[in-house]
Amino acid sequence: MMDSKALERVPPGKAAHDQEPPQALIDFMSRDWIEQPPERRTHPQLDRLRARRATLSRAFPASYLLLPAGIEHVRANDTFFRFRPSSDFAYLMGGGEPGALLAFEPDGAGHRTRLFVPAHNRGTPEGFTNRVHGELWVGRHRGVEESLAYYGVDAAAPLQSLDAYLDGLCSENAPVRIVRGVNYLFDARFEERDGDAELATYLSEMRLLKDEYEIGELRKAVEITKRGFDDVVRALSTTSSEREVEAAFWGRARIEGNDGGYLTIAAGGAHACTLHWTRNDGPVQRGKLLLLDAGAECDSLYTADVTRTLPVGGRFSPEQRAVYELVYAAQNAGIEACVVGNDFLEPNRRAMRVLAEGLIDLDVLHCSLDEALDPERQYHRRYTLHNVSHMLGLDVHDCARARSENYKYGRLHEGMALTVEPGLYFQPDDATVPAALRGIGVRIEDDIVVTGGAPQNLSAILPRSAEAVETWVAG
Numbered sequence: 001m002m003d004s005k006a007l008e009r010v011p012p013g014k015a016a017h018d019q020e021p022p023q024a025l026i027d028f029m030s031r032d033w034i035e036q037p038p039e040r041r042t043h044p045q046l047d048r049l050r051a052r053r054a055t056l057s058r059a060f061p062a063s064y065l066l067l068p069a070g071i072e073h074v075r076a077n078d079t080f081f082r083f084r085p086s087s088d089f090a091y092l093m094g095g096g097e098p099g100a101l102l103a104f105e106p107d108g109a110g111h112r113t114r115l116f117v118p119a120h121n122r123g124t125p126e127g128f129t130n131r132v133h134g135e136l137w138v139g140r141h142r143g144v145e146e147s148l149a150y151y152g153v154d155a156a157a158p159l160q161s162l163d164a165y166l167d168g169l170c171s172e173n174a175p176v177r178i179v180r181g182v183n184y185l186f187d188a189r190f191e192e193r194d195g196d197a198e199l200a201t202y203l204s205e206m207r208l209l210k211d212e213y214e215i216g217e218l219r220k221a222v223e224i225t226k227r228g229f230d231d232v233v234r235a236l237s238t239t240s241s242e243r244e245v246e247a248a249f250w251g252r253a254r255i256e257g258n259d260g261g262y263l264t265i266a267a268g269g270a271h272a273c274t275l276h277w278t279r280n281d282g283p284v285q286r287g288k289l290l291l292l293d294a295g296a297e298c299d300s301l302y303t304a305d306v307t308r309t310l311p312v313g314g315r316f317s318p319e320q321r322a323v324y325e326l327v328y329a330a331q332n333a334g335i336e337a338c339v340v341g342n343d344f345l346e347p348n349r350r351a352m353r354v355l356a357e358g359l360i361d362l363d364v365l366h367c368s369l370d371e372a373l374d375p376e377r378q379y380h381r382r383y384t385l386h387n388v389s390h391m392l393g394l395d396v397h398d399c400a401r402a403r404s405e406n407y408k409y410g411r412l413h414e415g416m417a418l419t420v421e422p423g424l425y426f427q428p429d430d431a432t433v434p435a436a437l438r439g440i441g442v443r444i445e446d447d448i449v450v451t452g453g454a455p456q457n458l459s460a461i462l463p464r465s466a467e468a469v470e471t472w473v474a475g
Contacts, residue, residue, distance in 0.1 A: 015078050021129060029125070031123070033123045041150060052092050052206065055206065060195075064105060066104075066178040067103075068100070069086055069089040069183075071183050080132075087207075094300070097142065098132075112155065114156070115153045116157050116165070117142065117147045120143040120144075122136070122140075170189060175195075177195040179196070180192065203401070204400060204401040205403070208413075214302060215449055215458075217298050218458060222304040223461070224256045224296035225306050227252050228296055229308060231252050233310065233472055236284070242266040242267070242282050242284060245264075249292070249294045257298050261303025261396050264280065264294040266290070267282075267292075268283055269288040275423075285312060286312050287313055289310065289312065290312050294306065303394070303396050304392075304459065305392055309469075311469070312473075323426070324469075327444050328465060330351040330422040331420055342412050344408055344412060345408070352373065352384070352388075354422075355383075356372040362437065363434055383424050385425065388421055392447055414450055415449075415450065417447065417449050418448055418450070419446065419447055420445070420446055421443055423442060423443030424441070447459045
């Protein structure tokens with residue numbers, strides 16, 4: 001029979017190999033710390049963030065709104081992935097620490113905002129014994145007093161008081177809406193209600209239209225991404241593996257931004273035919289293509305999402321070039337359709353028509369154009385699989401909980417940011433594809449802002465045409 005002690009769990013914030021501190025050490029560690037004066041600075045975008053919070057407040061009068069920042073996720077045993085606050089929390093607050101919670105408390109016709117944050121713990125046992133929250137382990141927290149000023153909320157409180165606060169809401173059966181799927185500890189405290197989904201949908205739809213600041217951050221993310229692609233291109237003459245490509249891009253994203261906005265796709269050769277190839281453990285070979293789908297995430301957490309397909313060695317083969325130019329033509333048709341008044345799917349329809357025509361010309365499809373595009377057949381999708389657009393912003397696939405009538409089947413409005421990314425993927429084992437085309441995968445993706453006039457391609461600063469890409473790589 002297993003010893004009961006073997007079933008004991010290591011307390012949160014501790015490791016199995018940690019030594020328990022004696023009281024004398026606790027007493028010694030608790031004194032003689034120089035008091036740090038609190039910073040009084042405010043978030044540089046505070047006015048914009050407050051306006052967003054006021055808009056949300058007006059939409060849900062008389063309800064408590066709970067928005068968690070999220071928690072750190074285990075990577076291996078007691079080590080964690082780098083923390084990133086949830087996008088909805090960041091949209092309203094401009095940042096956040098692990099475990100934080102923003103509460104909107106009904107107050108007359110509006111709300112008071114209360115922020116729960118990690119408190120300073122230097123000079124306490126937690127400060128030097130807790131690997132997750134201890135300031136000697138993870139660095140100084142902003143703390144309660146500084147968070148009150150920095151985030152411009154009505155009240156701030158330490159995380160230690162959050163359990164009692166949530167217990168009170170539960171015992172009062174208060175009308176509560178919570179953003180779910182971010183912190184399972186909060187999810188478990190409250191029974192799921194329809195109002196939760198309504199809150200998530202409203203936040204997604206708030207984010208559909210980008211203001212001048214957000215478009216500027218997307219532009220900044222694209223500029224960093226462009227330099228990351230340049231780093232990859234410079235490395236191609238000596239690179240032999242997809243991992244080297246990934247590392248070259250990630251270094252730039254991490255140096256100049258917060259991180260990559262998503263896992264980099266560095267797909268050499270036939271790996272480009274796997275749409276989300278993120279293993280990046282294959283070779284990069286001269287004469288083959290490299291499909292690089294990558295985006296840098298700014299410190300503000302807005303991300304780029306760009307794809308270029310590069311001829312390793314500097315020149316496309318005739319077959320590679322034919323596929324590339326077809327995808328390029330489809331992308332141009334899609335970008336031209338990103339104008340106010342068109343529906344969201346219009347860029348997709350125009351791009352798919354070009355791809356279907358080209359597939360017939362390449363002797364891949366053996367049917368009429370109408371038959372290929374017939375909604376009951378859609379034969380062209382065997383070789384392209386995905387639609388060409390998604391919203392872009394704080395998430396690489398932004399506004400995901402918006403209603404279909406306002407997103408997928410909605411109209412394009414000035415201030416929307418979306419991708420246009422047609423692709424063709426000829427699987428190496430696809431008998432319907434001419435042998436010379438098998439194993440070729442091409443995608444071209446750019447970040448587009450809908451304006452009052454012509455579409456604005458933020459990522460046009462990267463070469464796009466076949467000639468420009470060849471010059472870029474060869475140079």
